[in-house]
Amino acid sequence: MTKFESYIESGVIVLDGGMGSELEKRQIDVNNSWWSASALIQSPEDICDIHKNYFNAGASLAITDTYQAHIKSFTDQGLSETKAYELIDSAVNLARHGLEKSNRRDGLIAGSVGPYGAYLANGDEYTGNYHLSESEFQAFHRPRIARLIADGVDVFALETMPNFEETKALGHLLQQEFPSVDAYLSFATENGDHLWDGTPLSEAVTYFESISQIKAIGVNCTSPQNILPALKNITPNTSKKIIVYPNAGDDYDPETKRWVSQHGPIKWDELVPIWLAAGASLIGGCCRTSPDDINEIALAIINTKQSFV
Template sequence: MTKFESYIESGVVVLDGGMGSELEKRHIDVNNSWWSASALIQSPDDIREIHKNYFNSGAALAITDTYQAHVKSFTDQGLSETQAYELIDSAVSLAKLGLKESDRSDGLIAGSVGPYGAYLANGAEYTGDYHLSESEFQAFHRPRIARLIADGVDVLALETMPNFAEAKALGHLLQKEFATIDAYLSFATENGDHLWDGTPLSEAVAYFESISQIKAIGVNCTSPQNILPALEKIAPNTSKKMIVYPNAGDEYDPETKRWVSQHGPINWAELVPVWQTAGASLIGGCCRTSPDDIDEIAQAITNTNQ
Protein backbone atom coordinates (compact mmCIF):
# COMPACT_ATOMS: atom_id res chain seq x y z
CA MET A 1 0.00 0.00 0.00
CA THR A 2 1.35 3.43 -0.93
CA LYS A 3 1.69 6.28 1.52
CA PHE A 4 -1.29 8.09 0.00
CA GLU A 5 -3.43 4.95 0.15
CA SER A 6 -2.55 4.38 3.79
CA TYR A 7 -3.55 7.94 4.66
CA ILE A 8 -6.90 7.83 2.89
CA GLU A 9 -7.72 4.42 4.35
CA SER A 10 -6.99 5.55 7.90
CA GLY A 11 -9.66 8.24 8.14
CA VAL A 12 -10.57 11.72 6.92
CA VAL A 13 -7.60 13.57 5.42
CA VAL A 14 -7.42 17.33 5.92
CA LEU A 15 -6.05 19.24 2.94
CA ASP A 16 -4.49 22.70 2.91
CA GLY A 17 -6.05 25.94 1.64
CA GLY A 18 -5.39 28.82 -0.74
CA MET A 19 -1.86 29.85 -1.73
CA GLY A 20 -2.40 32.91 -3.94
CA SER A 21 -4.52 34.79 -1.40
CA GLU A 22 -2.03 34.07 1.37
CA LEU A 23 0.74 35.48 -0.82
CA GLU A 24 -1.37 38.58 -1.48
CA LYS A 25 -1.72 39.10 2.27
CA ARG A 26 2.07 39.29 2.33
CA HIS A 27 1.99 42.01 -0.37
CA ILE A 28 3.36 39.73 -3.06
CA ASP A 29 2.02 40.62 -6.49
CA VAL A 30 0.56 37.53 -8.13
CA ASN A 31 -1.53 39.44 -10.70
CA ASN A 32 0.32 37.99 -13.67
CA SER A 33 0.19 35.03 -16.02
CA TRP A 34 2.11 32.84 -13.58
CA TRP A 35 -0.21 33.70 -10.66
CA SER A 36 1.02 32.18 -7.38
CA ALA A 37 3.86 30.38 -9.19
CA SER A 38 5.50 33.78 -9.68
CA ALA A 39 6.34 33.69 -5.97
CA LEU A 40 8.69 30.78 -6.69
CA ILE A 41 10.94 33.52 -8.06
CA GLN A 42 9.81 36.52 -6.00
CA SER A 43 9.58 35.06 -2.52
CA PRO A 44 10.11 31.32 -2.07
CA ASP A 45 10.48 31.66 1.70
CA ASP A 46 6.90 32.89 1.92
CA ILE A 47 5.71 29.78 0.08
CA ARG A 48 7.60 27.57 2.54
CA GLU A 49 6.13 29.44 5.50
CA ILE A 50 2.58 29.24 4.11
CA HIS A 51 2.95 25.47 3.73
CA LYS A 52 4.21 25.28 7.31
CA ASN A 53 1.28 27.35 8.56
CA TYR A 54 -1.19 25.01 6.88
CA PHE A 55 0.44 21.94 8.40
CA ASN A 56 0.36 23.61 11.80
CA SER A 57 -3.34 24.40 11.29
CA GLY A 58 -4.18 20.73 10.93
CA ALA A 59 -3.57 19.92 7.27
CA ALA A 60 -2.06 16.52 6.52
CA LEU A 61 -1.46 17.31 2.86
CA ALA A 62 0.28 20.20 1.10
CA ILE A 63 -0.47 20.99 -2.52
CA THR A 64 2.64 22.25 -4.31
CA ASP A 65 2.69 25.73 -5.85
CA THR A 66 2.74 24.28 -9.36
CA TYR A 67 -0.89 24.80 -10.40
CA GLN A 68 0.22 27.40 -12.91
CA ALA A 69 3.86 26.32 -13.10
CA HIS A 70 3.72 24.82 -16.56
CA VAL A 71 7.08 24.47 -18.29
CA LYS A 72 5.61 26.26 -21.30
CA SER A 73 4.31 29.10 -19.08
CA PHE A 74 7.85 29.84 -17.98
CA THR A 75 9.54 29.41 -21.35
CA ASP A 76 6.89 31.60 -23.02
CA GLN A 77 8.13 34.42 -20.79
CA GLY A 78 11.80 33.96 -21.58
CA LEU A 79 13.05 31.42 -19.05
CA SER A 80 15.04 28.44 -20.24
CA GLU A 81 13.67 24.92 -19.92
CA THR A 82 16.31 24.26 -17.26
CA GLN A 83 15.09 27.23 -15.24
CA ALA A 84 11.48 26.12 -15.65
CA TYR A 85 12.23 22.65 -14.31
CA GLU A 86 14.23 24.13 -11.44
CA LEU A 87 11.18 26.17 -10.40
CA ILE A 88 9.08 22.99 -10.30
CA ASP A 89 11.81 21.36 -8.21
CA SER A 90 11.76 24.36 -5.89
CA ALA A 91 7.99 24.15 -5.44
CA VAL A 92 8.24 20.54 -4.25
CA SER A 93 11.23 21.29 -2.02
CA LEU A 94 9.40 24.21 -0.39
CA ALA A 95 6.40 22.03 0.42
CA LYS A 96 8.69 19.39 1.92
CA LEU A 97 10.52 22.04 3.95
CA GLY A 98 7.23 23.44 5.19
CA LEU A 99 6.34 19.96 6.46
CA LYS A 100 9.77 19.43 8.01
CA GLU A 101 9.61 22.76 9.87
CA SER A 102 6.03 22.23 11.05
CA ASP A 103 4.76 20.57 14.19
CA ARG A 104 3.67 17.50 12.24
CA SER A 105 5.77 14.37 12.29
CA ASP A 106 4.48 13.23 8.93
CA GLY A 107 2.38 14.42 6.01
CA LEU A 108 1.75 14.18 2.30
CA ILE A 109 3.01 16.24 -0.62
CA ALA A 110 0.63 16.49 -3.57
CA GLY A 111 2.03 17.70 -6.88
CA SER A 112 -0.46 20.17 -8.34
CA VAL A 113 -1.31 19.64 -12.00
CA GLY A 114 -3.58 22.47 -13.06
CA PRO A 115 -5.55 22.41 -16.32
CA TYR A 116 -4.53 23.76 -19.70
CA GLY A 117 -7.04 26.53 -19.03
CA ALA A 118 -4.83 27.81 -16.21
CA TYR A 119 -1.91 28.12 -18.63
CA LEU A 120 -4.09 30.31 -20.84
CA ALA A 121 -4.33 32.73 -17.86
CA ASN A 122 -7.70 34.06 -19.00
CA GLY A 123 -10.02 32.35 -16.55
CA ALA A 124 -10.59 29.36 -18.85
CA GLU A 125 -10.46 26.98 -15.89
CA TYR A 126 -13.86 28.51 -15.07
CA THR A 127 -15.30 27.92 -18.54
CA GLY A 128 -13.62 24.78 -19.89
CA ASP A 129 -13.84 26.48 -23.27
CA TYR A 130 -10.71 25.22 -24.98
CA HIS A 131 -10.02 22.33 -27.30
CA LEU A 132 -6.93 20.22 -27.97
CA SER A 133 -6.50 16.67 -29.19
CA GLU A 134 -5.74 13.97 -26.64
CA SER A 135 -2.11 13.80 -27.75
CA GLU A 136 -1.81 17.61 -27.52
CA PHE A 137 -3.19 17.63 -23.98
CA GLN A 138 -0.77 14.85 -23.04
CA ALA A 139 2.21 16.59 -24.63
CA PHE A 140 1.37 19.69 -22.62
CA HIS A 141 1.04 17.93 -19.27
CA ARG A 142 3.75 15.27 -19.63
CA PRO A 143 6.85 17.35 -18.72
CA ARG A 144 5.48 18.72 -15.45
CA ILE A 145 4.02 15.38 -14.36
CA ALA A 146 7.32 13.61 -15.03
CA ARG A 147 9.23 16.22 -13.05
CA LEU A 148 6.84 16.16 -10.08
CA ILE A 149 7.19 12.38 -9.90
CA ALA A 150 10.98 12.64 -10.15
CA ASP A 151 10.90 15.16 -7.31
CA GLY A 152 9.19 12.62 -5.08
CA VAL A 153 5.62 13.82 -4.57
CA ASP A 154 3.34 11.33 -2.83
CA VAL A 155 0.40 11.89 -5.14
CA LEU A 156 -0.53 13.93 -8.19
CA ALA A 157 -3.31 16.47 -7.70
CA LEU A 158 -5.12 16.68 -11.04
CA GLU A 159 -7.15 19.65 -9.91
CA THR A 160 -9.68 22.24 -11.05
CA MET A 161 -10.35 20.27 -14.24
CA PRO A 162 -13.21 21.92 -16.17
CA ASN A 163 -12.83 20.02 -19.43
CA PHE A 164 -13.81 16.35 -19.71
CA ALA A 165 -11.63 15.65 -22.76
CA GLU A 166 -8.58 16.97 -20.92
CA ALA A 167 -9.33 14.90 -17.82
CA LYS A 168 -9.65 11.76 -19.95
CA ALA A 169 -6.36 12.55 -21.69
CA LEU A 170 -4.66 12.86 -18.30
CA GLY A 171 -6.14 9.59 -17.07
CA HIS A 172 -4.93 7.77 -20.16
CA LEU A 173 -1.49 9.39 -19.85
CA LEU A 174 -1.12 8.06 -16.31
CA GLN A 175 -2.14 4.59 -17.40
CA LYS A 176 0.28 4.50 -20.32
CA GLU A 177 3.35 6.31 -19.03
CA PHE A 178 3.19 6.85 -15.26
CA ALA A 179 1.67 3.63 -14.02
CA THR A 180 3.20 3.65 -10.53
CA ILE A 181 2.05 7.08 -9.29
CA ASP A 182 -1.16 7.66 -7.31
CA ALA A 183 -3.38 10.57 -8.27
CA TYR A 184 -6.57 12.26 -7.25
CA LEU A 185 -8.85 13.96 -9.76
CA SER A 186 -10.84 17.03 -8.84
CA PHE A 187 -13.23 18.71 -11.27
CA ALA A 188 -14.15 22.36 -11.60
CA THR A 189 -17.91 22.73 -11.48
CA GLU A 190 -20.22 25.68 -11.91
CA ASN A 191 -22.95 24.55 -9.53
CA GLY A 192 -22.20 20.98 -8.46
CA ASP A 193 -24.21 19.49 -11.31
CA HIS A 194 -21.84 19.56 -14.29
CA LEU A 195 -18.31 20.47 -15.31
CA TRP A 196 -17.82 23.94 -16.70
CA ASP A 197 -17.71 22.48 -20.24
CA GLY A 198 -21.23 21.11 -19.74
CA THR A 199 -20.38 17.46 -19.06
CA PRO A 200 -22.65 16.03 -16.34
CA LEU A 201 -20.57 15.53 -13.19
CA SER A 202 -22.08 12.08 -12.69
CA GLU A 203 -20.91 11.03 -16.18
CA ALA A 204 -17.41 12.42 -15.67
CA VAL A 205 -16.99 10.68 -12.33
CA ALA A 206 -18.27 7.33 -13.61
CA TYR A 207 -15.76 7.36 -16.48
CA PHE A 208 -12.78 7.20 -14.13
CA GLU A 209 -14.04 4.30 -12.03
CA SER A 210 -11.86 1.89 -14.01
CA ILE A 211 -8.65 3.95 -13.75
CA SER A 212 -7.13 2.43 -10.64
CA GLN A 213 -4.37 5.01 -10.17
CA ILE A 214 -6.97 7.66 -9.40
CA LYS A 215 -7.56 6.93 -5.74
CA ALA A 216 -9.94 9.80 -4.98
CA ILE A 217 -12.30 11.91 -7.07
CA GLY A 218 -14.33 15.02 -6.43
CA VAL A 219 -14.52 18.78 -6.91
CA ASN A 220 -12.62 21.88 -5.89
CA CYS A 221 -12.63 25.66 -6.31
CA THR A 222 -16.41 25.97 -6.26
CA SER A 223 -18.58 27.69 -3.67
CA PRO A 224 -19.20 25.79 -0.42
CA GLN A 225 -22.91 25.80 -1.28
CA ASN A 226 -22.18 23.58 -4.30
CA ILE A 227 -20.35 20.85 -2.37
CA LEU A 228 -23.32 18.85 -1.12
CA PRO A 229 -25.08 18.84 -4.52
CA ALA A 230 -21.80 17.70 -6.06
CA LEU A 231 -21.34 14.89 -3.54
CA GLU A 232 -24.88 13.71 -4.28
CA LYS A 233 -23.86 13.36 -7.94
CA ILE A 234 -20.47 11.79 -7.19
CA ALA A 235 -21.38 9.19 -4.56
CA PRO A 236 -23.62 6.92 -6.69
CA ASN A 237 -21.05 6.81 -9.48
CA THR A 238 -17.82 5.86 -7.74
CA SER A 239 -16.34 3.47 -5.21
CA LYS A 240 -13.32 5.75 -4.78
CA LYS A 241 -12.71 8.11 -1.89
CA MET A 242 -14.39 11.48 -2.40
CA ILE A 243 -12.45 14.73 -2.19
CA VAL A 244 -13.86 18.25 -1.78
CA TYR A 245 -12.06 21.53 -1.27
CA PRO A 246 -14.21 24.55 -2.02
CA ASN A 247 -13.08 28.11 -2.41
CA ALA A 248 -14.38 30.76 -0.03
CA GLY A 249 -17.41 31.51 -2.20
CA ASP A 250 -15.88 34.43 -4.09
CA GLU A 251 -16.12 34.90 -7.85
CA TYR A 252 -13.05 35.21 -10.07
CA ASP A 253 -12.77 38.12 -12.52
CA PRO A 254 -10.44 37.00 -15.35
CA GLU A 255 -10.03 40.57 -16.59
CA THR A 256 -8.55 41.95 -13.38
CA LYS A 257 -7.30 38.54 -12.19
CA ARG A 258 -8.93 39.36 -8.85
CA TRP A 259 -11.48 37.62 -6.68
CA VAL A 260 -14.70 39.46 -5.86
CA SER A 261 -15.95 38.74 -2.34
CA GLN A 262 -19.66 37.99 -2.12
CA HIS A 263 -20.04 36.09 1.10
CA GLY A 264 -19.98 36.35 4.86
CA PRO A 265 -18.21 34.02 7.30
CA ILE A 266 -18.28 30.34 6.39
CA ASN A 267 -19.67 28.03 9.04
CA TRP A 268 -17.28 25.11 8.60
CA ALA A 269 -18.50 23.52 11.84
CA GLU A 270 -21.92 23.15 10.25
CA LEU A 271 -20.88 22.28 6.69
CA VAL A 272 -18.07 19.76 7.21
CA PRO A 273 -20.13 17.15 9.13
CA VAL A 274 -22.77 17.29 6.38
CA TRP A 275 -20.10 16.63 3.75
CA GLN A 276 -18.70 13.76 5.80
CA THR A 277 -22.15 12.22 6.11
CA ALA A 278 -22.46 12.51 2.32
CA GLY A 279 -19.22 10.54 1.95
CA ALA A 280 -16.39 13.06 1.69
CA SER A 281 -13.16 11.78 3.21
CA LEU A 282 -10.61 14.31 1.93
CA ILE A 283 -11.64 17.85 2.86
CA GLY A 284 -9.86 21.19 2.63
CA GLY A 285 -10.04 24.62 1.07
CA CYS A 286 -9.11 26.25 -2.21
CA CYS A 287 -8.81 29.87 -3.35
CA ARG A 288 -9.30 32.54 -0.66
CA THR A 289 -9.33 30.06 2.21
CA SER A 290 -6.69 30.47 4.91
CA PRO A 291 -4.93 28.56 7.69
CA ASP A 292 -7.71 29.72 10.01
CA ASP A 293 -10.26 28.03 7.74
CA ILE A 294 -8.22 24.81 7.69
CA ASP A 295 -7.99 24.93 11.47
CA GLU A 296 -11.79 25.16 11.66
CA ILE A 297 -12.20 22.32 9.14
CA ALA A 298 -9.77 20.12 11.10
CA GLN A 299 -11.59 20.88 14.35
CA ALA A 300 -14.96 20.12 12.78
CA ILE A 301 -13.66 16.72 11.63
CA THR A 302 -12.24 15.99 15.08
CA ASN A 303 -15.55 16.91 16.73
CA THR A 304 -17.53 14.77 14.28
CA ASN A 305 -15.33 11.75 14.88
CA GLN A 306 -15.44 11.91 18.68
Protein backbone atom coordinates in the same frame (compact mmCIF):
# COMPACT_ATOMS: atom_id res chain seq x y z
CA MET B 1 0.21 -0.03 -0.34
CA THR B 2 1.53 3.42 -1.23
CA LYS B 3 1.85 6.24 1.29
CA PHE B 4 -1.17 8.02 -0.17
CA GLU B 5 -3.26 4.85 -0.06
CA SER B 6 -2.34 4.22 3.57
CA TYR B 7 -3.34 7.77 4.49
CA ILE B 8 -6.70 7.71 2.78
CA GLU B 9 -7.53 4.31 4.22
CA SER B 10 -6.74 5.46 7.75
CA GLY B 11 -9.46 8.07 8.08
CA VAL B 12 -10.49 11.57 7.04
CA ILE B 13 -7.68 13.62 5.48
CA VAL B 14 -7.42 17.39 5.95
CA LEU B 15 -6.01 19.26 2.94
CA ASP B 16 -4.42 22.69 2.91
CA GLY B 17 -6.02 25.90 1.63
CA GLY B 18 -5.39 28.80 -0.73
CA MET B 19 -1.88 29.86 -1.72
CA GLY B 20 -2.41 32.94 -3.92
CA SER B 21 -4.52 34.83 -1.39
CA GLU B 22 -2.04 34.09 1.40
CA LEU B 23 0.74 35.49 -0.78
CA GLU B 24 -1.36 38.61 -1.45
CA LYS B 25 -1.71 39.15 2.30
CA ARG B 26 2.09 39.36 2.36
CA GLN B 27 2.06 42.07 -0.33
CA ILE B 28 3.36 39.72 -3.02
CA ASP B 29 2.02 40.59 -6.46
CA VAL B 30 0.49 37.52 -8.10
CA ASN B 31 -1.54 39.47 -10.66
CA ASN B 32 0.31 38.00 -13.64
CA SER B 33 0.20 35.03 -15.98
CA TRP B 34 2.11 32.85 -13.51
CA TRP B 35 -0.24 33.71 -10.63
CA SER B 36 0.98 32.21 -7.32
CA ALA B 37 3.83 30.42 -9.12
CA SER B 38 5.46 33.82 -9.61
CA ALA B 39 6.34 33.70 -5.90
CA LEU B 40 8.70 30.81 -6.67
CA ILE B 41 10.93 33.58 -8.01
CA GLN B 42 9.78 36.56 -5.95
CA SER B 43 9.59 35.10 -2.47
CA PRO B 44 10.09 31.33 -2.07
CA GLU B 45 10.54 31.67 1.69
CA ASP B 46 6.93 32.88 1.95
CA ILE B 47 5.69 29.80 0.10
CA CYS B 48 7.53 27.60 2.58
CA ASP B 49 6.09 29.52 5.51
CA ILE B 50 2.55 29.26 4.14
CA HIS B 51 2.91 25.49 3.77
CA LYS B 52 4.18 25.33 7.37
CA ASN B 53 1.20 27.35 8.59
CA TYR B 54 -1.25 24.99 6.90
CA PHE B 55 0.39 21.93 8.43
CA ASN B 56 0.29 23.60 11.84
CA ALA B 57 -3.38 24.44 11.29
CA GLY B 58 -4.22 20.75 10.95
CA ALA B 59 -3.59 19.86 7.31
CA SER B 60 -1.88 16.58 6.57
CA LEU B 61 -1.47 17.24 2.83
CA ALA B 62 0.26 20.15 1.11
CA ILE B 63 -0.44 20.96 -2.54
CA THR B 64 2.66 22.25 -4.31
CA ASP B 65 2.69 25.71 -5.84
CA THR B 66 2.76 24.26 -9.37
CA TYR B 67 -0.86 24.74 -10.41
CA GLN B 68 0.20 27.36 -12.93
CA ALA B 69 3.89 26.41 -13.00
CA HIS B 70 4.10 24.69 -16.34
CA ILE B 71 7.33 24.52 -18.34
CA LYS B 72 5.73 26.37 -21.23
CA SER B 73 4.29 28.99 -18.87
CA PHE B 74 7.82 29.92 -17.88
CA THR B 75 9.55 29.62 -21.24
CA ASP B 76 6.82 31.71 -22.91
CA GLN B 77 7.95 34.57 -20.66
CA GLY B 78 11.64 34.21 -21.45
CA LEU B 79 12.96 31.78 -18.85
CA SER B 80 15.17 28.93 -19.97
CA GLU B 81 13.80 25.41 -19.91
CA THR B 82 16.44 24.53 -17.31
CA LYS B 83 15.22 27.33 -15.03
CA ALA B 84 11.61 26.28 -15.56
CA TYR B 85 12.35 22.76 -14.35
CA GLU B 86 14.31 24.13 -11.41
CA LEU B 87 11.27 26.16 -10.34
CA ILE B 88 9.14 23.01 -10.27
CA ASP B 89 11.84 21.33 -8.17
CA SER B 90 11.80 24.33 -5.85
CA ALA B 91 8.02 24.15 -5.40
CA VAL B 92 8.23 20.54 -4.22
CA ASN B 93 11.17 21.28 -1.93
CA LEU B 94 9.38 24.26 -0.40
CA ALA B 95 6.35 22.12 0.45
CA ARG B 96 8.63 19.49 1.94
CA HIS B 97 10.55 22.06 3.97
CA GLY B 98 7.27 23.54 5.18
CA LEU B 99 6.36 20.12 6.54
CA GLU B 100 9.78 19.74 8.18
CA LYS B 101 9.43 23.12 9.91
CA SER B 102 5.90 22.41 11.11
CA ASN B 103 4.66 20.64 14.22
CA ARG B 104 3.63 17.58 12.21
CA ARG B 105 5.81 14.50 12.24
CA ASP B 106 4.51 13.28 8.89
CA GLY B 107 2.45 14.46 5.94
CA LEU B 108 1.83 14.18 2.23
CA ILE B 109 3.12 16.27 -0.65
CA ALA B 110 0.71 16.48 -3.59
CA GLY B 111 2.09 17.68 -6.91
CA SER B 112 -0.41 20.13 -8.36
CA VAL B 113 -1.25 19.66 -12.03
CA GLY B 114 -3.56 22.44 -13.15
CA PRO B 115 -5.56 22.32 -16.39
CA TYR B 116 -4.56 23.71 -19.77
CA GLY B 117 -7.02 26.50 -19.05
CA ALA B 118 -4.82 27.69 -16.19
CA TYR B 119 -1.87 28.00 -18.57
CA LEU B 120 -4.02 30.24 -20.79
CA ALA B 121 -4.28 32.61 -17.80
CA ASN B 122 -7.64 33.99 -18.94
CA GLY B 123 -9.99 32.27 -16.51
CA ASP B 124 -10.72 29.28 -18.74
CA GLU B 125 -10.39 26.89 -15.81
CA TYR B 126 -13.83 28.33 -15.04
CA THR B 127 -15.23 27.78 -18.52
CA GLY B 128 -13.53 24.68 -19.94
CA ASN B 129 -13.84 26.43 -23.29
CA TYR B 130 -10.72 25.12 -25.00
CA HIS B 131 -10.10 22.19 -27.31
CA LEU B 132 -7.01 20.09 -28.00
CA SER B 133 -6.59 16.53 -29.21
CA GLU B 134 -5.77 13.81 -26.70
CA SER B 135 -2.16 13.72 -27.86
CA GLU B 136 -1.90 17.52 -27.59
CA PHE B 137 -3.25 17.50 -24.04
CA GLN B 138 -0.80 14.75 -23.15
CA ALA B 139 2.14 16.57 -24.73
CA PHE B 140 1.26 19.63 -22.68
CA HIS B 141 1.01 17.80 -19.34
CA ARG B 142 3.79 15.22 -19.77
CA PRO B 143 6.86 17.37 -18.88
CA ARG B 144 5.49 18.68 -15.58
CA ILE B 145 4.18 15.29 -14.51
CA ALA B 146 7.49 13.61 -15.28
CA ARG B 147 9.39 16.23 -13.29
CA LEU B 148 7.06 15.99 -10.30
CA ILE B 149 7.60 12.23 -10.29
CA ALA B 150 11.36 12.77 -10.32
CA ASP B 151 10.93 15.17 -7.40
CA GLY B 152 9.21 12.45 -5.37
CA VAL B 153 5.71 13.76 -4.74
CA ASP B 154 3.40 11.35 -2.92
CA VAL B 155 0.41 11.87 -5.21
CA PHE B 156 -0.68 13.98 -8.15
CA ALA B 157 -3.37 16.59 -7.62
CA LEU B 158 -5.13 16.78 -10.99
CA GLU B 159 -7.16 19.74 -9.87
CA THR B 160 -9.68 22.35 -10.99
CA MET B 161 -10.32 20.35 -14.16
CA PRO B 162 -13.20 21.88 -16.19
CA ASN B 163 -12.80 19.95 -19.44
CA PHE B 164 -13.83 16.28 -19.62
CA GLU B 165 -11.73 15.49 -22.70
CA GLU B 166 -8.65 16.83 -20.95
CA THR B 167 -9.24 14.64 -17.90
CA LYS B 168 -9.65 11.57 -20.09
CA ALA B 169 -6.35 12.40 -21.80
CA LEU B 170 -4.68 12.72 -18.41
CA GLY B 171 -6.10 9.43 -17.20
CA HIS B 172 -4.84 7.65 -20.29
CA LEU B 173 -1.44 9.33 -19.94
CA LEU B 174 -1.08 7.98 -16.41
CA GLN B 175 -2.09 4.50 -17.51
CA GLN B 176 0.17 4.41 -20.52
CA GLU B 177 3.32 6.18 -19.33
CA PHE B 178 3.24 6.54 -15.53
CA PRO B 179 1.52 3.37 -14.30
CA SER B 180 3.08 3.32 -10.83
CA VAL B 181 1.91 6.75 -9.62
CA ASP B 182 -1.16 7.69 -7.59
CA ALA B 183 -3.40 10.64 -8.36
CA TYR B 184 -6.58 12.28 -7.25
CA LEU B 185 -8.85 13.97 -9.76
CA SER B 186 -10.83 17.06 -8.81
CA PHE B 187 -13.24 18.64 -11.28
CA ALA B 188 -14.17 22.30 -11.63
CA THR B 189 -17.94 22.64 -11.47
CA GLU B 190 -20.29 25.57 -11.87
CA ASN B 191 -22.98 24.40 -9.49
CA GLY B 192 -22.25 20.80 -8.47
CA ASP B 193 -24.27 19.35 -11.35
CA HIS B 194 -21.88 19.49 -14.29
CA LEU B 195 -18.34 20.42 -15.27
CA TRP B 196 -17.85 23.88 -16.68
CA ASP B 197 -17.71 22.40 -20.21
CA GLY B 198 -21.25 21.03 -19.72
CA THR B 199 -20.39 17.38 -19.01
CA PRO B 200 -22.65 15.97 -16.28
CA LEU B 201 -20.58 15.48 -13.13
CA SER B 202 -22.08 12.04 -12.59
CA GLU B 203 -20.93 10.97 -16.07
CA ALA B 204 -17.41 12.28 -15.53
CA VAL B 205 -17.10 10.52 -12.17
CA THR B 206 -18.42 7.24 -13.55
CA TYR B 207 -15.88 7.26 -16.38
CA PHE B 208 -12.93 7.18 -13.97
CA GLU B 209 -14.24 4.34 -11.84
CA SER B 210 -12.15 1.87 -13.87
CA ILE B 211 -8.90 3.87 -13.75
CA SER B 212 -7.23 2.43 -10.67
CA GLN B 213 -4.50 5.06 -10.39
CA ILE B 214 -7.14 7.67 -9.57
CA LYS B 215 -7.44 6.96 -5.85
CA ALA B 216 -9.84 9.78 -5.00
CA ILE B 217 -12.25 11.87 -7.03
CA GLY B 218 -14.28 14.99 -6.40
CA VAL B 219 -14.48 18.75 -6.90
CA ASN B 220 -12.62 21.87 -5.88
CA CYS B 221 -12.64 25.66 -6.30
CA THR B 222 -16.40 25.97 -6.24
CA SER B 223 -18.55 27.73 -3.66
CA PRO B 224 -19.18 25.84 -0.40
CA GLN B 225 -22.89 25.89 -1.25
CA ASN B 226 -22.16 23.68 -4.29
CA ILE B 227 -20.40 20.92 -2.37
CA LEU B 228 -23.46 19.01 -1.15
CA PRO B 229 -25.12 19.03 -4.62
CA ALA B 230 -21.82 17.82 -6.06
CA LEU B 231 -21.58 15.01 -3.52
CA LYS B 232 -25.06 13.85 -4.50
CA ASN B 233 -23.73 13.40 -8.03
CA ILE B 234 -20.43 11.84 -6.97
CA THR B 235 -21.16 9.40 -4.15
CA PRO B 236 -23.58 7.07 -6.00
CA ASN B 237 -21.21 6.80 -8.96
CA THR B 238 -17.89 5.83 -7.41
CA SER B 239 -16.29 3.45 -4.95
CA LYS B 240 -13.25 5.71 -4.64
CA LYS B 241 -12.53 8.09 -1.79
CA ILE B 242 -14.20 11.45 -2.34
CA ILE B 243 -12.35 14.75 -2.16
CA VAL B 244 -13.86 18.23 -1.79
CA TYR B 245 -12.08 21.53 -1.27
CA PRO B 246 -14.20 24.57 -2.03
CA ASN B 247 -13.06 28.13 -2.43
CA ALA B 248 -14.39 30.79 -0.08
CA GLY B 249 -17.39 31.53 -2.30
CA ASP B 250 -15.91 34.51 -4.13
CA ASP B 251 -16.17 35.21 -7.86
CA TYR B 252 -13.06 35.31 -10.06
CA ASP B 253 -12.61 38.20 -12.50
CA PRO B 254 -10.37 36.98 -15.37
CA GLU B 255 -9.76 40.53 -16.58
CA THR B 256 -8.25 41.83 -13.35
CA LYS B 257 -7.11 38.35 -12.23
CA ARG B 258 -8.61 39.08 -8.83
CA TRP B 259 -11.34 37.61 -6.67
CA VAL B 260 -14.44 39.61 -5.75
CA SER B 261 -15.78 38.84 -2.30
CA GLN B 262 -19.39 37.67 -2.30
CA HIS B 263 -19.80 35.92 1.02
CA GLY B 264 -20.03 36.24 4.76
CA PRO B 265 -18.43 33.95 7.35
CA ILE B 266 -18.27 30.30 6.32
CA LYS B 267 -19.78 28.00 8.93
CA TRP B 268 -17.37 25.10 8.58
CA ASP B 269 -18.63 23.56 11.82
CA GLU B 270 -22.02 23.11 10.17
CA LEU B 271 -20.91 22.24 6.63
CA VAL B 272 -18.15 19.71 7.29
CA PRO B 273 -20.32 17.19 9.21
CA ILE B 274 -22.87 17.33 6.37
CA TRP B 275 -20.16 16.66 3.77
CA LEU B 276 -18.74 13.79 5.81
CA ALA B 277 -22.17 12.22 6.11
CA ALA B 278 -22.63 12.60 2.33
CA GLY B 279 -19.44 10.66 1.59
CA ALA B 280 -16.49 13.07 1.61
CA SER B 281 -13.29 11.84 3.24
CA LEU B 282 -10.68 14.33 2.02
CA ILE B 283 -11.63 17.91 2.86
CA GLY B 284 -9.79 21.21 2.60
CA GLY B 285 -9.99 24.65 1.05
CA CYS B 286 -9.09 26.28 -2.24
CA CYS B 287 -8.80 29.92 -3.36
CA ARG B 288 -9.31 32.55 -0.67
CA THR B 289 -9.34 30.07 2.21
CA SER B 290 -6.71 30.46 4.91
CA PRO B 291 -4.97 28.52 7.70
CA ASP B 292 -7.77 29.68 10.00
CA ASP B 293 -10.30 28.01 7.70
CA ILE B 294 -8.26 24.80 7.62
CA ASN B 295 -8.04 24.82 11.40
CA GLU B 296 -11.83 25.15 11.60
CA ILE B 297 -12.23 22.27 9.16
CA ALA B 298 -9.85 20.11 11.19
CA LEU B 299 -11.71 20.93 14.40
CA ALA B 300 -15.05 20.17 12.76
CA ILE B 301 -13.75 16.74 11.80
CA ILE B 302 -12.56 16.11 15.35
CA ASN B 303 -15.87 17.25 16.75
CA THR B 304 -17.80 14.85 14.56
CA LYS B 305 -15.63 12.08 16.03
CA GLN B 306 -14.17 11.08 12.67
CA SER B 307 -10.79 9.36 12.53
CA PHE B 308 -8.19 11.49 10.76
CA VAL B 309 -4.45 11.55 10.24
